[in-house]
Amino acid sequence: MIQKKTFMQIAYLVASESKAVRRKVGALIVKDNNIIALGYNGTPHGFDNRCEDINNKTLDTVLHAESNAISKCAKSVLSSDGADIYVTTSPCVECAKLIIQAGIKNVYWCEAYTNMDGIKLLIKAKVNCEIISV
Numbered sequence: 001m002i003q004k005k006t007f008m009q010i011a012y013l014v015a016s017e018s019k020a021v022r023r024k025v026g027a028l029i030v031k032d033n034n035i036i037a038l039g040y041n042g043t044p045h046g047f048d049n050r051c052e053d054i055n056n057k058t059l060d061t062v063l064h065a066e067s068n069a070i071s072k073c074a075k076s077v078l079s080s081d082g083a084d085i086y087v088t089t090s091p092c093v094e095c096a097k098l099i100i101q102a103g104i105k106n107v108y109w110c111e112a113y114t115n116m117d118g119i120k121l122l123i124k125a126k127v128n129c130e131i132i133s134v
Contacts, residue, residue: 002033004086008110008132011086014038015065020051022058023089027065029073029104031083037076039068066095070102080104086132091118100125108132 007028015026018040029037043049043061051062063071066087073080081103090109091099096118099107106128107119119129 004108004130004132005134007035007084007086008088008108008134010035011038011088012110012134014040015088018042018051018065019049020058020062022052022056025065025087025089027069027088028086029069029080029083030086031078031080036078036080036083037069037072039063039065039070039072041065042068064092064095065089066091067098070098073102084108089113090116090129091122093117093121096121096125100127106130110134 007030011026011028015024018024020041025041027039028035041062041064044063047061052058083104084106085099085104086108089111090113092113107122108130110132122129
């Protein structure tokens with residue numbers, strides 16, 4: 001069985017694919033000890049890969065790593081219901097809502113986002129949240 005730290009290390013490897021300058025984030029959705037989807041923060045298909053404007057502010061078109069991974073599951077025949085998600089940065093509120101709706105039961109994260117409202121929402125929804133150090 002693959003260890004939680006190993007999955008988190010893979011999430012960091014996925015994050016390295018992001019074209020973001022300020023913060024690179026990676027996410028893995030894991031079910032039955034198998035990676036079923038991955039994502040990193042970036043722009044939708046067909047958009048310029050730039051994530052920040054000239055003032056280094058994140059562009060509105062940027063998708064978060066969690067939403068990219070959940071979207072990839074939605075496009076496939078694989079269900080995220082009952083799965084785990086490993087994210088290099090704790091989810092924001094918007095991604096927390098997607099995680100809840102996707103039926104993900106466990107959220108593992110390493111670095112704190114600018115606020116912890118996403119984690120608070122997940123806990124309120126009875127989603128297990130755990131910090132994984134790598």
